[in-house]
Amino acid sequence: MRALFDEDIAFARVVAKELGYAYRASVKKLKGIMARSSIERLANWILADSQREPAHSNIVIPFDRGTLASHIGMTRENLSRSLAQLTSHGVRVHGREIVIDQKQESALRVQSA
Structure with a gap:
């Protein structure tokens, strides 16, 4: 996986973006559970x-x-x-x-x- 990230920057960028969206959604859901x-x-x-x-x-x-x-x-x-x-x-x-x-x-x- 690391070698693929080194070779294909576009792929690495897409994966990083998806991970960021998933993390943001998880934090938003957790904040909603705690605050409501x-x-x-x-x-x-x-x-x-x-x-x-x-x-x-x-x-x-x-x-x-x-x-x-x-x-x-x-x-x-x-x-x-x-x-x-x-x-x-x-x-x-x-x-x-x-x-x-x-x-x-x-x-x-x-x-x-």
């Missing part, structure tokens, strides 16, 4: 995922709830409680599908800030 409450992290995940497909008003969780809980730094039980708390902010959950009431989406944004 569990309900704020959940609301942020829901909003970020909903912005990937703005034409759809619902989100399908792409994995089981345990994996989602681990991804956003909480236990599965805490995830269920947090989802229940978000119902007052226009979030409804049906199995793996999360539906955001468009009228209350701004309240959810305030919750995740």
Whole structure:
């Protein structure tokens, strides 16, 4: 690998850039976990995922709830409680599908800030 880096500077530059992006993403995720409450992290995940497909008003969780809980730094039980708390902010959950009431989406944004 070192020999390849010495021979191909463009390759080395691309690898260094990707490593930098991955490191930045890891630090950003860690700061988010440390600085936000569990309900704020959940609301942020829901909003970020909903912005990937703005034409759809619902989100399908792409994995089981345990994996989602681990991804956003909480236990599965805490995830269920947090989802229940978000119902007052226009979030409804049906199995793996999360539906955001468009009228209350701004309240959810305030919750995740």
